Amino acid sequence: MTAAAQHTIARRPRPLRAIDALGRGVGRLGWQGVRFDVETVLEQSRRTAKLEDFGDERFREGLEVLVASLEADARLSPFGRYVAKRQLVEVLMHRLNITEYRKTHPEVEEQRIEKPLFVLGLPRTGTTLLQELLAQDPAHRSPLSWELDDPCPPTAAPLAEDNPRVIKCERRFAGLRAMAPDFQAIHPIGALLPQECLVATAYAFASVRFELCFDVATYQRWLTKHDMHFAYETHRDVLQHHQSRRAPKRWVLKSPGHLATVDVIAETYPDAMMIQTHRDPQKVIPSVASLYANMRSIATEDLQLEKLGPAMLDVWSTYLEDGIRKRRETNDANGRILDVHFDELTTKPIATIERIYRHFDLPFTSEVRERMQAYVDDHPRHRFGVHRYDHASFGLTREAIASTFKHYSDHFGVAEEDASK
Numbered sequence: 510m511t512a513a514a515q516h517t518i519a520r521r522p523r524p525l526r527a528i529d530a531l532g533r534g535v536g537r538l539g540w541q542g543v544r545f546d547v548e549t550v551l552e553q554s555r556r557t558a559k560l561e562d563f564g565d566e567r568f569r570e571g572l573e574v575l576v577a578s579l580e581a582d583a584r585l586s587p588f589g590r591y592v593a594k595r596q597l598v599e600v601l602m603h604r605l606n607i608t609e610y611r612k613t614h615p616e617v618e619e620q621r622i623e624k625p626l627f628v629l630g631l632p633r634t635g636t637t638l639l640q641e642l643l644a645q646d647p648a649h650r651s652p653l654s655w656e657l658d659d660p661c662p663p664t665a666a667p668l669a670e671d672n673p674r675v676i677k678c679e680r681r682f683a684g685l686r687a688m689a690p691d692f693q694a695i696h697p698i699g700a701l702l703p704q705e706c707l708v709a710t711a712y713a714f715a716s717v718r719f720e721l722c723f724d725v726a727t728y729q730r731w732l733t734k735h736d737m738h739f740a741y742e743t744h745r746d747v748l749q750h751h752q753s754r755r756a757p758k759r760w761v762l763k764s765p766g767h768l769a770t771v772d773v774i775a776e777t778y779p780d781a782m783m784i785q786t787h788r789d790p791q792k793v794i795p796s797v798a799s800l801y802a803n804m805r806s807i808a809t810e811d812l813q814l815e816k817l818g819p820a821m822l823d824v825w826s827t828y829l830e831d832g833i834r835k836r837r838e839t840n841d842a843n844g845r846i847l848d849v850h851f852d853e854l855t856t857k858p859i860a861t862i863e864r865i866y867r868h869f870d871l872p873f874t875s876e877v878r879e880r881m882q883a884y885v886d887d888h889p890r891h892r893f894g895v896h897r898y899d900h901a902s903f904g905l906t907r908e909a910i911a912s913t914f915k916h917y918s919d920h921f922g923v924a925e926e927d928a929s930k
Contacts, residue, residue, distance in 0.1 A: 543587075543590035543591050543593075543594050544594075545576060545590065545593055547572060547576050550572075550576070550594060550598050550601060551601065553594075554597075554598045554601035554602045557602060558602045558605040560605040560606065560608075560609050561605075562605065562609065562612075563605060564608035564611075567713070567739045568604065568712070568743075569714075571713065571714030571715045571731075571735070572597070572601075574727065574728050574731045575719055575725060575728045576597070577727065577728075578725035578726065578727040578729075578731075579593050579723060579725060581727060582725055582726045582727055583724050584809055584810045584813075585723070585808055585809065585810065586808060586809065586810040589723075589809060590808075592807060592808045593808060596722065600711050600712060603660055603712055604712055606661040607660055607661060607747070607750055609661075610661050610662060610663075610750065611750065614753065616753050617749050617750055617753040618749070620748075620752045620753055620757070622745060622752070622760060622778060623757065623759070624759055624780045624781070624782060625760040625761075625762055625778050626643060626759060626760070626762065626781075626782050626869075627762050627763065627767055627774055627781055627783045627784070628761070628767075628783075628786065629764070629765070629767035629768050629771070629783060629784070629786075629832075630765065630768070630784075630787065630788075631786075631790075631797070631828075631829070632765050632796075632797045632800060633792070633793045634786040634787060635786050635854045635855060636763050636765070636786050637697070638858070639784065639786060639854060640703050640761055640763040641702070641703055641884065641888075642858060642862055642885070643761040644703050644761050645877070645880040645881045646877045646880070647876070647880075648758055648759055648872075649758055649761045650758040650759070650760055650761065651703035651704070651760070652703065652706075652709070652747070652751060652760075652762070653700070653701055653702065653703060654682070654699065654701070654702055654703075655674055655675045655677075655679075655700040655701065656751055657704050657708040658677075658681065658700075659674045659678060660750060660751070662754075663750055663751045663752075663753055663754050663755075664755075665755060666755070670700070675700045675701060678700035679699065679700040682698050682699060682700060685807075688806075689803045689804060689806060689807055703761070703763075705718075705763055705764045706744060706762050706763065706764035706766070706767065707721075707764045707765075707766055709743065709744045709748075710740040710741070710743065710744055710764070710766060712743050713739055713742075713743035713744075715732060715735055715737060716766060717729075717764070717765060717766040720732075720824070721801060721805075722805065723805060724805060724809060724820075729824060733769070733824070733827050733828070738773055738776070738777075740773075741774065741777040742777065745777055748760055765825075765828070766828075767783075768828040768831070768832040769827075769831035769835065770835075771783060771832060771835050771839060771842050771846065772835045772838065772839050772842070774842070775839055775842040775843070775845070781842070781845060782845050782847075782869045783842060783846040783847070784848075785832075785849070786849050786850070786851060786854065787848060787849070787850045787851065787921050787923045788850070788851035788852075788923065788926070789918075789923060789924065789925050790913070790914040790923070791911070792926050794818065794822060794825065794910050794914075795818070795899060795900050795902075795903060795905055798817045798818050798905070799903075801821070802814060802903075814904070815903065815904035816904060817903050817904070818900070819904055819909075821905075822910065822913045826914060826917070829917045830916070830917070833916075833917065833920055847865060847869070848921060849861060849864075850924070852924065852926075858881070858885050859878060859881055859885065
């Protein structure tokens with residue numbers, strides 16, 4: 510590994526390497542490793558949850574493609590096979606539990622999701638900052654990590670940090686930080702922080718969540734062509750579920766997966782408001798590759814960093830170009846998409862939020878301003894460390910990035926950032 514690559518991803522922690530070495534040793538003695546074929550994970554989730562009904566069976570297509578891709582593409586380590594199976598079983602258990610809860614609580618079906626705010630943009634373009642700022646408004650609500658990690662039952666009030674469900678989620682994140690030590694500096698995580706919609710659409714097995722964790726190229730190609738209506742029906746079911754025991758608030762939601770689905774979002778939520786963030790791809794793509802490398806290092810035998818960059822070019826240019834086309838076809842979802850640039854958001858965050866509120870005709874009170882300013886003051890950039898990355902480690906060149914994203918940059922007037930910063 511080059512010196513530059515050492516800044517990109519830390520060496521895998523010794524316990525993980527020891528587990529993998531043990532797994533390989535046992536494998537030489539005849540152990541076949543962790544099995545996670547479709548029927549095995551379905552049966553294990555049923556047995557663990559003590560439930561049978563997964564609800565709408567359309568999720569099975571994505572599950573089948575994902576399992577096949579994990580086997581064919583992902584180069585999973587012995588520990589990675591365990592991680593992959595556990596993730597599949599947990600998602601299926603969420604389906605089982607939410608389906609069962611909905612059967613016995615008719616109030617869930619009656620919930621109306623009104624005027625949700627969607628943040629869409631490439632990773633590393635300020636989407637987290639924007640979501641967390643918008644979530645400071647007392648009229649707003651974002652799904653929190655612990656809620657999506659442990660969705661049943663929904664709660665009648667927010668939970669404190671000492672609640673057992675919150676503590677359980679935080680312990681999982683502590684494990685993630687231990688296995689991928691640089692991840693917190695790249696993307697802060699916490700049980701009480703807003704979580705991305707990629708977890709909700711994962712319940713439909715149609716989500717960018719899986720490619721973040723594993724190299725599942727076949728699944729990702731399927732996803733970019735997949736009809737996402739069922740995924741967003743599932744997304745709405747999840748919001749209804751969590752809203753069913755509380756007074757409704759405006760949901761603030763975000764995911765890079767929303768980039769290519771503005772048409773489906775507008776159909777599913779006819780009064781949705783959308784904000785697309787933009788940033789120089791020269792800054793975004795190597796940073797995203799580093800993010801993926803850190804997450805995939807947990808489960809992958811051979812990261813092949815030099816192939817990760819070109820894969821990021823392909824995936825995210827596809828999403829952006831699909832998004833441009835669908836914005837054009839829907840007339841920016843009938844005028845309900847606003848563009849925000851990274852430099853504007855990071856240098857003038859409160860003024861940017863005020864512009865957003867004016868555009869969507871939302872009340873921007875002095876209380877909202879004060880809460881957002883307090884958030885900005887308490888959350889300086891790089892508070893968890895500086896995220897270091899470079900182009901060459903991932904097989905990227907500035908020329909390739911500029912060429913791939915030229916149409917996107919020209920279309921939205923995306924300015925080039927200072928390469929020295």
